[in-house]
Amino acid sequence: MLEYTYSGIRQDNRNTLLRKESSVDGLKTGYLSEAGYHLVATAKRDERRLIAVVLGAKTRAIRAEEALKLLNYGYRHFAFVSLFTKGQVLYDLPVWKGQSNDLHIVPGEEGMIVIPAEAKNKLEHEKIVPAYVVAPIEKNQEIGKYVVKIGTNVIRSIPLVAETEVPKAGFLKLIWHSVIYFLGGVRILTYVLLAIVIVVLAGLTLKFLARTRRQKVRIRY
Numbered sequence: 001m002l003e004y005t006y007s008g009i010r011q012d013n014r015n016t017l018l019r020k021e022s023s024v025d026g027l028k029t030g031y032l033s034e035a036g037y038h039l040v041a042t043a044k045r046d047e048r049r050l051i052a053v054v055l056g057a058k059t060r061a062i063r064a065e066e067a068l069k070l071l072n073y074g075y076r077h078f079a080f081v082s083l084f085t086k087g088q089v090l091y092d093l094p095v096w097k098g099q100s101n102d103l104h105i106v107p108g109e110e111g112m113i114v115i116p117a118e119a120k121n122k123l124e125h126e127k128i129v130p131a132y133v134v135a136p137i138e139k140n141q142e143i144g145k146y147v148v149k150i151g152t153n154v155i156r157s158i159p160l161v162a163e164t165e166v167p168k169a170g171f172l173k174l175i176w177h178s179v180i181y182f183l184g185g186v187r188i189l190t191y192v193l194l195a196i197v198i199v200v201l202a203g204l205t206l207k208f209l210a211r212t213r214r215q216k217v218r219i220r221y
Helices: 060-077 117-122 171-220
Strands: 003-006 009-012 024-032 036-045 048-057 078-082 091-096 102-107 112-116 124-128 142-150 153-162
Touching: 024 060, 036 060, 048 060, 060 078, 078 117, 102 142, 112 117, 112 153
Parallel strands: none
Antiparallel strands: 003 009, 024 036, 036 048, 078 112, 091 102, 102 153, 124 142, 142 153
């Protein structure tokens, strides 16, 4: 509001930035004899809102000028990056031994970050989640993390949580999943043993070929 009237008295808003800068829409002016003039100025440009706080200015004009400098600096040198919204489904994970066979994974926090403008194209995104989960799962239980980095510097680490609860399955499904899990473990063990056998056989074959080659060399000489 540029002005208001109370008890028949018209009062101008002392935040002069409201008349000088169209993006400024508030917020609070102040003065203390011990500390000078203050201004909390808010602005919104392209859906981005910044707040500049100036304390201890000598005049109203100085507090407005310094607040506008801060706002311009912030919009020029920093970028807002929206990764996702809170509650947005990011991943689906298979569920073992649960009443449901899959689970929606959502961020536990808003995915908004503020970074230096020149670093906007240097962001690295890392998803840390398991291959599957085992019931029971509670709603909002932390399942993993979404990490945003610039090089080795972690900018934000956002928890990834379960969208809903998944109770433990009934007796028959528990037995069935346990059997499948066991067979899967046996299959993996079989692959490991097979790989060891192949390596051993390859080693013995190479050793045999090397020995045969040496025998041929002896026969020539």
